[in-house]
Structure formats: structure tokens, C-alpha cells
Amino acid sequence: GAGVSQSPSNKVTEKGKDVELRCDPISGHTALYWYRQSLGQGLEFLIYFQGNSAPDKSGLPSDRFSAERTGGSVSTLTIQRTQQEDSAVYLCASSLGGTRGYEQYFGPGTRLTVT
Amino acid sequence: DQQVKQNSPSLSVQEGRISILNCDYTNSMFDYFLWYKKYPAEGPTFLISISSIKDKNEDGRFTVFLNKSAKHLSLHIVPSQPGDSAVYFCAASGNQFYFGTGTSLTVIP
Numbered sequence: 001g002a003g004v005s006q007s008p009s010n011k012v013t014e015k016g017k018d019v020e021l022r023c024d025p026i027s028g029h030t031a032l033y034w035y036r037q038s039l040g041q042g043l044e045f046l047i048y049f050q051g052n053s054a055p056d057k058s059g060l061p062s063d064r065f066s067a068e069r070t071g072g073s074v075s076t077l078t079i080q081r082t083q084q085e086d087s088a089v090y091l092c093a094s095s096l097g098g099t100r101g102y103e104q105y106f107g108p109g110t111r112l113t114v115t
Numbered sequence: 116d117q118q119v120k121q122n123s124p125s126l127s128v129q130e131g132r133i134s135i136l137n138c139d140y141t142n143s144m145f146d147y148f149l150w151y152k153k154y155p156a157e158g159p160t161f162l163i164s165i166s167s168i169k170d171k172n173e174d175g176r177f178t179v180f181l182n183k184s185a186k187h188l189s190l191h192i193v194p195s196q197p198g199d200s201a202v203y204f205c206a207a208s209g210n211q212f213y214f215g216t217g218t219s220l221t222v223i224p
Contacts, residue, residue: 103149
């Protein structure tokens, strides 16, 4: 079956431009997560959507970052006025339920490079 | 502040021997722990998990041990195979997931 897909796989952008990263979760998964992994670092939590509940945005590093999830399925992570420190691999994951007892299935990630 | 720590960035093991990957955490309220495996240019894939009410979970060559008093968990792979070479992340869940920085395992044929 189809796993989590992300697009684009690679994105190079100039400093100051806005970017949108897309995630298609596994059908039927109610939970969706965004992470980023900078070079040599672990996975940094960004935002978590669970069903129709208000998202947990506690991991977003600044107000330049936002995310939405339309119709409980596809999610878009938007970074406005990109900075060089935003360069990282952005990973999306989905799971059947919330954080307790459900493993996450990850997409291949989007590698963002800000020049 | 890192709530989940993997203090060994890398580990090399001979094929057929045991690989032991370690992970420490700080929050005693975590109720679920997971291990993920990551190959280059791919997203992490789930490997094995353990609930905080247990101290051991085994799945084939993979066993996870949880020591709640020490706030420590470990992943044992035996026997190790060259295809096990990857980066291994441990994660803990509470209100969200917390990941360690990963340990790169190399299994030498």
C-alpha cells in the first residue's frame, strides 16, 4: 500500500523567499507530524495534528513557520522569508492514533537548502 | 533541553556479534518508547517499541530493554548483519514524540 509521500524531494531557495512543503499521509491515519533534521542533529519536533483537535504548534521555531492540514488529510508546511538556518531535511510522519501506543510512519523527507 | 539522549554517535560491530544501542531519557512520565532505523535519503522506519509497563520486548533478532529506575533503554541486535548498518533513533512519547540524535551502526562483514 501507499506510504507517506512528501513533495518536493529537494528544494533550493534563495534567502527571503517563501516555501511550501507538502505531505500526503497514509489514508486513514488521524495523526500527522512534522519534524526537521538539521545536519548532525536528531529529529526536532515542529507540529502535530490529531484528528479535528487544535494542532500542537509548540515545536515551531518562529512565527515564520506555519502548517495546515486540510480535510484531515494532506498537510502543508510553509516557511516564510526563509533563512539559511532553515536548511534541513523536513520529515512528515503519520500514525493511526495519537502519541500513545502508535508507531509513526515517515515519509522520505524534503531536503531544503536556503542559499 | 534534550529529553532523550543517545550518547554514542557511532558504533561498529563484527557481523554475527551483538549490537547494543543505548538511550537515556529524563522524563519519568514517558509511557511509550520506540526505536527507528534510518537509511540515507530515506525517512526513519519503525523497528520495535515497548510500553513503560514492561521491561523487555523481543521481535526476532531485536530486543528492547527498559530500565525505568535508571531511565535507560537499550536495543540489542543479535546476530548483527551487514544490512543492519543504519542510523538508529530512539524515541519516547508523552504529549508528543521526543527523538534522540541517533547512533550510526556499522556492521562489518
